Amino acid sequence: MYNHKKCVAMLLAGGQGSRLKALTTKVAKPAVSFGAKYRIIDFTLSNCVNSGIDTVGVLTQYQPLILNEYIGNGQPWDLDRTFGGVHVLPPYQAKNSMEWYKGTANAIYQNINFIENYHPDHVLILSGDHIYKMDYQKMLEDHIKNDADCTIAVLEVSLEEASRFGIMNTDENNRIVEFEEKPAKPKSTKASMGIYIFKREKLFSYLRSDALDPASSNDFGKNIIPNMLNAGEKMMAYPFKGYWKDVGTISSLWEANQDLLGEAPEFDIYDSAWKIYSRNMGIEPQFIADGAVVSNSLITSGAKIYGTVINSVIGASVVVEKGAVVKDSVIFADSVISSGATVNYSILDEEVVIGEECVVGSPKGDGVEIAVVGRGCVVTSKSVVAAGANIEKEDK
Amino acid sequence: MSAVGIIFSNIHNETIDELTRKRTSASIPFGGRYRLIDFALSNFVNADVTSVGVLTQKNYQSLMDHLGSGKDWDLSRKNGGLIIFPPYSSHRSDFLYENRFEALMSVNGYIERRHEDYVILTDCDNVNVIDYQDVLKQHENSGADITIVYRNQEVTSDLSDHMTIECNDEGRVVKATLRAKVGEVANVAVNVWVINRRLLHGLLVDAATTGAKSFHRDVLFANIKSLKIYGYHYQGIYMHMNSMENYYKGNMLLLNDSVRNELFGNTDKRIYTKVRDSAPTRYGDSAIVQNSFIADGCEIEGTVINCILFRGVKIAKGTVVKNSILMQDTSVGANCNIDHVITDKNVSIRDRNNLMGCEKVPYYLGKYATV
Numbered sequence: 183m184y185n186h187k188k189c190v191a192m193l194l195a196g197g198q199g200s201r202l203k204a205l206t207t208k209v210a211k212p213a214v215s216f217g218a219k220y221r222i223i224d225f226t227l228s229n230c231v232n233s234g235i236d237t238v239g240v241l242t243q244y245q246p247l248i249l250n251e252y253i254g255n256g257q258p259w260d261l262d263r264t265f266g267g268v269h270v271l272p273p274y275q276a277k278n279s280m281e282w283y284k285g286t287a288n289a290i291y292q293n294i295n296f297i298e299n300y301h302p303d304h305v306l307i308l309s310g311d312h313i314y315k316m317d318y319q320k321m322l323e324d325h326i327k328n329d330a331d332c333t334i335a336v337l338e339v340s341l342e343e344a345s346r347f348g349i350m351n352t353d354e355n356n357r358i359v360e361f362e363e364k365p366a367k368p369k370s371t372k373a374s375m376g377i378y379i380f381k382r383e384k385l386f387s388y389l390r391s392d393a394l395d396p397a398s399s400n401d402f403g404k405n406i407i408p409n410m411l412n413a414g415e416k417m418m419a420y421p422f423k424g425y426w427k428d429v430g431t432i433s434s435l436w437e438a439n440q441d442l443l444g445e446a447p448e449f450d451i452y453d454s455a456w457k458i459y460s461r462n463m464g465i466e467p468q469f470i471a472d473g474a475v476v477s478n479s480l481i482t483s484g485a486k487i488y489g490t491v492i493n494s495v496i497g498a499s500v501v502v503e504k505g506a507v508v509k510d511s512v513i514f515a516d517s518v519i520s521s522g523a524t525v526n527y528s529i530l531d532e533e534v535v536i537g538e539e540c541v542v543g544s545p546k547g548d549g550v551e552i553a554v555v556g557r558g559c560v561v562t563s564k565s566v567v568a569a570g571a572n573i574e575k576e577d578k
Numbered sequence: 579m580s581a582v583g584i585i586f587s588n589i590h591n592e593t594i595d596e597l598t599r600k601r602t603s604a605s606i607p608f609g610g611r612y613r614l615i616d617f618a619l620s621n622f623v624n625a626d627v628t629s630v631g632v633l634t635q636k637n638y639q640s641l642m643d644h645l646g647s648g649k650d651w652d653l654s655r656k657n658g659g660l661i662i663f664p665p666y667s668s669h670r671s672d673f674l675y676e677n678r679f680e681a682l683m684s685v686n687g688y689i690e691r692r693h694e695d696y697v698i699l700t701d702c703d704n705v706n707v708i709d710y711q712d713v714l715k716q717h718e719n720s721g722a723d724i725t726i727v728y729r730n731q732e733v734t735s736d737l738s739d740h741m742t743i744e745c746n747d748e749g750r751v752v753k754a755t756l757r758a759k760v761g762e763v764a765n766v767a768v769n770v771w772v773i774n775r776r777l778l779h780g781l782l783v784d785a786a787t788t789g790a791k792s793f794h795r796d797v798l799f800a801n802i803k804s805l806k807i808y809g810y811h812y813q814g815i816y817m818h819m820n821s822m823e824n825y826y827k828g829n830m831l832l833l834n835d836s837v838r839n840e841l842f843g844n845t846d847k848r849i850y851t852k853v854r855d856s857a858p859t860r861y862g863d864s865a866i867v868q869n870s871f872i873a874d875g876c877e878i879e880g881t882v883i884n885c886i887l888f889r890g891v892k893i894a895k896g897t898v899v900k901n902s903i904l905m906q907d908t909s910v911g912a913n914c915n916i917d918h919v920i921t922d923k924n925v926s927i928r929d930r931n932n933l934m935g936c937e938k939v940p941y942y943l944g945k946y947a948t949v
Contacts, residue, residue: 218858219874257649258853443860445879451857452877459855462650464620464848467610467873467887468859469838476867482858483874484842495858 187237187266187300189322189379191230192293194286195223195310196243201431204556204574205531210242211430212310213249215514215532217442217451218482218495221252222429223310224460227259227268232456233318235306237266239296241289243282246272258461271296285400291389297382305385307378307402313438313449314375314426315456321420322379331384331415334358334407335377335422347373348403350419358417361407372419375426378402384415425449436529436552439495439512443478465498473504489519497532506536509545520563527569528553537563544569579714581696582658582775583622583630584685585615587641589678589701594822596942597922601640604632604702606819607905607923609832609841610873610888613644614819616851618702619651619660624847625710627698629658631688633681635665644852651850661688678793679785686782689775697778701769705817705828707841708770713810717772720749722808724777724798727770729812733758736820741767741794743809751807754799765809768816771798777805815840826920826940829886829903832871856889864895880910894929903940919943 199211206214212223223240230238238261242249249270256268271293273282283289290297290307297305304325306318316335325333336350344365350372351360362368388406392398398405411417425448429435441448451458465484470476475490484499489506497515502508505521517534519525525536527550528543534555536542540563543553551570558575561567587604597606604615615632622630630653634641641662648660666684682689682699689697696717698710708727717725728743742764744753758766781790781797790796798807815837817828831837842849856875861867866881875890880897888906893899896913904910908921911929918935922945927933931949935941943949 258855445862447860452860452875457855458857462853462855464850466838466842466849467871469833470867470870470872470882472869474868476861477865478863479861480858481861 185265185301187302189235189237189304189306189318190266190297190300190302191235191238191306191308191318192290192297193223193226193230193238193240193308193310194289195240195249196246196283196289197311198244199311199430202435203432203572204554205432205435205529206245207574208245208557209248210245210310213252214429214435215497216313216429216435217439218480218497220458220460222313223249223253224259224458225313225315226308226310227253227256227261228456228458229314229316229318230308231259231261231459233316233320235318236261236263237300237302238268239271239293240268240310241271241283241293243273243289246270252461254461259459266300269296285398285405286402287389287392287398287406288400290385291393291400294386294389297386302382305380305382307376307380309376311430312375312426312428314422315424315453315458316377316422316426318377318379321377321422324420325379325418328418329416330379330418331381332407332410333379333418333420335375336372336419337375337422337426339371339373341368341371344368344371344373348407350374352419356419356421358411358419361411363403372421374403375422376403378407384410432529432552432554436512436527439480440493440510442480442495443493463498471504474502489521511543527551528555528567530555531557531559533558535560537561537565539564540567541565542567579696579711579718580694581625581627581698581710581714581772582689582692582694583618583627583698583700583710584682584689585618585630585632586678586681586699586701587615587632587634587638588636589681589703594820594825596822596944597825598637600637600945602634602636602638603819605641605644606825607888608705608819609829610871610886611854612849612851613641614705615641615644615702616651616849617705617707618700619653620847620849621700621706621708621710622698623651623653623850625714627710628653628655629692629694630660631685632660632662633685634662635681638662638664646852650852658692663688677791679782679791679796682778682793683782683785686779689782690779692775694775697773697775699771699773703819704768705815705819705841706768706770706812707814707847708768708812713770713772713812716749716810717808720808721806722750722772723774723805724801724807725772725810726751726767726798726807727772727810727812728765728767729816730763730765732763733760733766734818735760736818736824737766740769741798743767745809749808749810751802751809754802756794756799765811768812770812772810822920822940822942823938826903826918826937830884830901832886833869833884838871854889862895880912901937922947925949 195212199206255262261268427438468485471488474487481496488504489502495512501518503521506519507524511528514532520538522539526543526545556574588602647654653660742758859876862879870885872887873889879895880893886903890907892909894912899916902919909926915932919941921943
């Protein structure tokens with residue numbers, strides 16, 4: 183047990199996530215808040231530990247401080263282990279080279295030593311910016327049963343959506359025969375979820391030859407997967423059923439938060455057999471005051487609601503003052519909505535202060551653009567923040 | 579200025595019989611997500627007292643489960659940290675200790691071997707936020723052997739077996755009574771003491787020969803002249819959970835902004851508890867919630883007014899819950915009317931039930947009850 187792991191997970195968490203606008207100026211995308219008390223990476227880390235995968239390398243590069251501190255020694259996810267556990271892997275200086283991670287494949291290539299330390303038979307590659315619950319163990323069993331060189335998790339999407347994804351064309355046995363990145367005319371609706379399991383030696387040999395190719399963009403989707411397919415390796419699709427959302431844009435992040443609401447939420451986080459773990463700050467329960475109106479919302483510890491909260495997701499220790507109205511919005515931790523302010527179709531980052539009688543976002547229904555207020559912004563009283571606005575705090 | 583903390587987990591087990599039938603008084607649930615012992619432990623941790631012993635006697639399974647390794651209080655340490663003392667009887671006798679002093683004797687070895695200067699002893703049948711740094715500072719500055727923490731207040735019946743003290747201008751205790759007179763305004767001890775570790779060890783060793791049995795009588799009362807015993811005036815919140823009525827009242831006080839603020843408002847001094855990784859609380863379309871203190875993991879479709887809801891409580895549509903305390907994983911079906919009710923863990927109330935108690939005698943449903 184102490185020198186061998188069957189499978190090691192490598193979690194790609196280095197991307198900037200610039201499409202999340204102000205939300206990622208100070209933090210890496212996987213550390214962005216989600217669902218009142220979580221950060222995006224909690225879902226993938228919880229999937230790992232719930233699937234019995236106890237060795238996880240987290241590849242960080244862009245703005246890693248908050249993410250590093252958040253992951254810490256992995257204790258909240260039960261990933262503080264004597265052998266294995268979670269490890270944050272930033273780029274490092276080697277004897278003959280010092281490089282940033284150039285692409286997803288290059289990030290793994292630079293950490294071949296880390297993987298080798300555990301002598302795994304298989305390597306699971308994950309993204310840190312998806313919201314879903316998935317048992318990787320089942321996928322691994324499938325991968326082993328098929329004796330596949332690589333297994334790629336795929337999701338059925340609609341034909342219209344298919345041109346936004348990497349699409350796997352498979353034969354009747356789910357063997358992948360063709361891979362098309364964002365095809366204009368998709369031949370199949372099996373979209374890659376960016377979740378791969380490789381046999382370790384195969385992965386290493388393709389990573390090494392890819393590293394020698396100066397023309398390569400060192401990317402799994404663009405280089406490694408096509409190269410393996412062209413060489414005739416056995417590549418299988420693993421069909422996944424269930425909720426899965428890439429929260430790479432403001433609107434998809436907002437939608438995914440909304441998916442937690444309703445009487446039968448699209449995405450269920452109340453399953454005690456598949457808990458989502460997160461770092462806990464020892465905050466007291468929430469308080470809903472006399473005169474408050476709260477409906478169809480998700481609210482977590484420390485929040486104090488004196489005003490109105492409808493169709494919204496409210497993070498830890500948020501204060502909604504008397505007479506303030508929050509609708510169809512997502513408020514991250516420690517923000518304050520002062521009295522008389524209204525917030526509609528907005529995402530407010532942590533530690534935002536909305537002054538009295540401000541109007542943030544537009545109350546108009548579907549299709550309205552989400553207003554974004556970045557970490558630590560103070561919006562002065564009676565200001566108007568238009569729909570679709572993106573406000574960032576200036577660095578001093 | 580280093581100290582060891584020692585917590586008496588069940589000196590007062592009999593006081594709320596219903597709640598402590600299957601648990602120690604230390605593990606009585608309070609305030610949506612806490613157990614009483616969380617306040618004692620957090621007060622220690624917040625004062626950098628990171629060697630803490632918990633004395634147990636009976637029914638301590640739920641307490642062990644709650645405390646685990648102590649990591650949720652940051653007390654899983656290589657040096658010091660949390661240590662739970664199960665009841666100990668020697669090879670010559672097999673009865674459990676019966677009082678505070680005997681309890682301490684059973685851990686005299688631990689007290690002897692620690693290297694800290696002081697021992698802080700506390701009960702945990704109450705909720706307080708005593709700043710032990712401040713108590714220790716006063717203890718050290720006054721050169722006291724023992725410091726007794728007290729409150730100046732009218733003696734209520736629940737405090738009648740507490741000691742009262744009178745101090746001179748320097749704060750030294752000059753007079754004490756073993757039992758407080760109900761109705762009088764007095765300096766009532768809150769059963770928190772700081773004592774020099776070597777002195778405590780010596781007193782415990784001597785006790786074997788002198789036959790001392792009572793901490794109050796034989797250690798404090800008997801030594802007012804011979805030891806330097808000082809009082810520390812604690813003016814903060816103190817909720818004594820020694821009857822169903824007080825338990826109910828104490829919980830309901832949390833609906834008061836200033837009380838919540840005093841207990842939880844200091845973000846440098848959090849109250850820690852066992853982490854359960856509950857999801858956030860979900861409020862349904864038809865939810866109406868007023869003046870309530872609600873932990874994570876609840877799912878609320880009905881009406882909740884003046885309530886304390888613990889983690890994982892479910893309230894179905896058409897149900898009205900008022901003035902009640904629903905503990906962990908209580909589930910209330912549709913179209914119920916619940917007023918002045920306390921449900922223990924995992925109670926389920928089926929559809930169309932009407933349950934009513936009153937402020938003095940809340941209606942109580944035991945663990946795993948189904949109605």
